[in-house]
Amino acid sequence: MYISDMFGTKKTLWSFEIFPPKPTADIDGIKRTVGALADLRPDYVSVTCSAGGSGNSRTIEIAQMLRDDFGVEPLAHLTCINSTKEDISASLEKLSAAGIDNVLALRGDRIAGAAPSPDFSHADELVRYIRGKGYAFDIAGACYPEGHPESADPVEDINNLKRKVEAGVTHLNSQLFYDNDDFFRFSERLALAGITVPVQAGIMPLVKKSTVDRIVGLTGAKIPNKISRMISRFYDDPDSLMEAGIAYATDQIVDLISAGVRGIHLYVMNNSTVARRITENVSSMLASVNR
Ligand code: FAD
Numbered sequence: 001m002y003i004s005d006m007f008g009t010k011k012t013l014w015s016f017e018i019f020p021p022k023p024t025a026d027i028d029g030i031k032r033t034v035g036a037l038a039d040l041r042p043d044y045v046s047v048t049c050s051a052g053g054s055g056n057s058r059t060i061e062i063a064q065m066l067r068d069d070f071g072v073e074p075l076a077h078l079t080c081i082n083s084t085k086e087d088i089s090a091s092l093e094k095l096s097a098a099g100i101d102n103v104l105a106l107r108g109d110r111i112a113g114a115a116p117s118p119d120f121s122h123a124d125e126l127v128r129y130i131r132g133k134g135y136a137f138d139i140a141g142a143c144y145p146e147g148h149p150e151s152a153d154p155v156e157d158i159n160n161l162k163r164k165v166e167a168g169v170t171h172l173n174s175q176l177f178y179d180n181d182d183f184f185r186f187s188e189r190l191a192l193a194g195i196t197v198p199v200q201a202g203i204m205p206l207v208k209k210s211t212v213d214r215i216v217g218l219t220g221a222k223i224p225n226k227i228s229r230m231i232s233r234f235y236d237d238p239d240s241l242m243e244a245g246i247a248y249a250t251d252q253i254v255d256l257i258s259a260g261v262r263g264i265h266l267y268v269m270n271n272s273t274v275a276r277r278i279t280e281n282v283s284s285m286l287a288s289v290n291r
Helices: 003-009 028-039 059-070 084-096 123-132 154-166 181-193 210-219 225-234 239-257 273-287
Strands: 013-019 044-045 074-079 102-106 138-143 169-177 199-205 263-267
Touching: 003 013, 003 138, 003 169, 013 028, 013 199, 013 210, 028 059, 028 273, 044 059, 074 084, 084 123, 084 210, 102 123, 102 210, 123 138, 123 154, 123 225, 138 154, 154 181, 169 263, 181 199, 181 210, 199 239, 210 239, 225 239, 239 263, 263 273
Parallel strands: 013 044, 013 263, 044 074, 074 102, 102 138, 138 169, 169 199, 199 263
Antiparallel strands: none
């Protein structure tokens, strides 16, 4: 089923993002995770892919598992930064043969030492390429409420985003953010720019030391004082960090749903317990706005 059709029937979608196991890992662990996530009845689950050499080798396998074994609609990520047109054509053929309806078209992060694509510099070119090949996929794109780190300013970023949407994107999933006002300001800019496709807000709960280290240290995401206090207080207390992180994410989501957001995309990092706790916290609100 196309995700764009889901937006036609629901005010606010509820989706999860997972990553596939390593090429050599056995399938049972991820199957248990996917089963537990499927019990939470998300509208769809997206499956990341690596921008490097291994590409989307297991993305399609896990996307198929979601749909065939658990009845959950998958959204398969596809990056182009290290791919030729021939590589992308081969991936599109596999996605199509696997009966995947929804693809998230991404440039991918630059990997030091990897040869850049001779054919694709940005995601809008990938979107145009997929549309030009005549595939019937729904194509989602990424967007950045705090601005993409490579962008000189918000105006340039929004103009580039508009180009990507005009190339044929049917909805946008946002990068994680911890200050809802950034998302609300971003939504106003989209409206001013005439970008009208639905946008899902990306929420990544800070529930573990390793996630905190990655988000605070590597992504450059803005960390509000409220989160800094939470991290300083509970960084070395795993149970309390888990509780505080779930509470913060829930609070963000309640505010976003109340403001009428078109969807929440929860970066669950394959942690079905966190996904379950947060889903339980907000399920009655989701049911209410979708009545
Ligand atoms: P683009 O849309 O190409 O934008 C990248 C930068 O280029 C921006 O600064 C933009 O303003 C600028 N730009 C865009 N178009 C043009 C143009 N035509 N001319 C000049 N400048 C332009 N990475 C992975 O490797 N695998 C994943 O599975 C994955 N999943 C993600 C899921 C989501 C929801 C998000 C938000 C990100 C994900 N990423 C993933 C990370 C993503 O690949 C990086 O953020 C990457 O740096 C940008 O990808 P993009 O598709 O947004 O690129």
